[in-house]
Amino acid sequence: MTSERVGSFTLSHVADLWKDSTRREFMRVACLGGTAVLLPSMFAGCSDDDDGGITGPPSNEVVIDLDTDTGVLNYAYALEQLEAAFYSQVVSGFATSGLSAAEQTVLTDIRNHEVIHRDFLAQVLAGAKIPNLAVNFSSVNFRDRVSILQTAKAFEDVGVSAYNGAGKLLKDLNNLGVAGKIVSVEARHAAVIRDFLKPGSRDFAGDDVIDPASGLDLAYDPGQVLEGTAHFVTTPIRLVS
Numbered sequence: 001m002t003s004e005r006v007g008s009f010t011l012s013h014v015a016d017l018w019k020d021s022t023r024r025e026f027m028r029v030a031c032l033g034g035t036a037v038l039l040p041s042m043f044a045g046c047s048d049d050d051d052g053g054i055t056g057p058p059s060n061e062v063v064i065d066l067d068t069d070t071g072v073l074n075y076a077y078a079l080e081q082l083e084a085a086f087y088s089q090v091v092s093g094f095a096t097s098g099l100s101a102a103e104q105t106v107l108t109d110i111r112n113h114e115v116i117h118r119d120f121l122a123q124v125l126a127g128a129k130i131p132n133l134a135v136n137f138s139s140v141n142f143r144d145r146v147s148i149l150q151t152a153k154a155f156e157d158v159g160v161s162a163y164n165g166a167g168k169l170l171k172d173l174n175n176l177g178v179a180g181k182i183v184s185v186e187a188r189h190a191a192v193i194r195d196f197l198k199p200g201s202r203d204f205a206g207d208d209v210i211d212p213a214s215g216l217d218l219a220y221d222p223g224q225v226l227e228g229t230a231h232f233v234t235t236p237i238r239l240v241s
Helices: 016-017 018-032 040-044 067-092 101-128 145-169 171-195 222-229
Strands: 006-009 035-038 062-065 237-240
Touching: 016 145, 062 067, 067 101, 067 145, 067 171, 101 145, 101 171, 145 171, 145 222, 222 237
Parallel strands: 006 035, 062 237
Antiparallel strands: none
C-alpha cells in the first residue's frame, strides 16, 4: 500500500478507499507530512456500470461544495462535529480513563471549545448545514490514557492542517477571520495534548508538523483530511468543486 518513498502513500484502486488499513495508513502518513499518490488504475476503476464499478452515491451521502463559503464552512462543521463527539465521549468516561485530574480539567475545556465551535458553525449555516454525522470510535480505547491522548493529538494536528488548507477557499474575509480564530485555538489544543504525552520535551512545539523552511504549520487539502478521518466518520462525504 505504501510506496518505497518515506512518508508517501499510494492508492491504485478506488475500492481501497473503504479499507480500514488504508485509512489508518493515510492518517499515519498525513500526520508525518507525507503525500498521497493516486495511480491511473484508481481512476480506471470508476465507472457507471454494474460490473464492479461505482453505481451511484450511498443514500445517506453528504455532498459538500467547496466552491462556496457555505460548503467550506460545512467542511469545518463536519470536523468540529467529529472533535466534539470524541471529546464528549472522553469526558463521559473520565472515571475509568486513567487521566489525571489536571488532564481531565484541560480535556473538559477542550470539549467545551469544540462544542462551541460546532454549535457556532451550525448557527451560521442555519438551514444550509449538513446533517449530523455518524461517528465510530471503536478503534479508541477510552479506558487507556495513552490511546485517548494519541487520538486527540491526531485530531488536533489534522484539525490545524485542515483549517490551514481550506482557508484559501474562503471568499468572504469575515469568514476567513473567524476560521483564523478557530485554528489558533485548535493549535493551542494540539500543544497541550503533546505536552501531556511528552511532558518537559520540545514536542509541544510541533516540530514534526511544521515546515522547517517556512516556519509554518502544514496545510492539507479537504480531500486529504476527509480520507484521513474516514475511519472515524461512517457517514459518506463527497466533496465537489
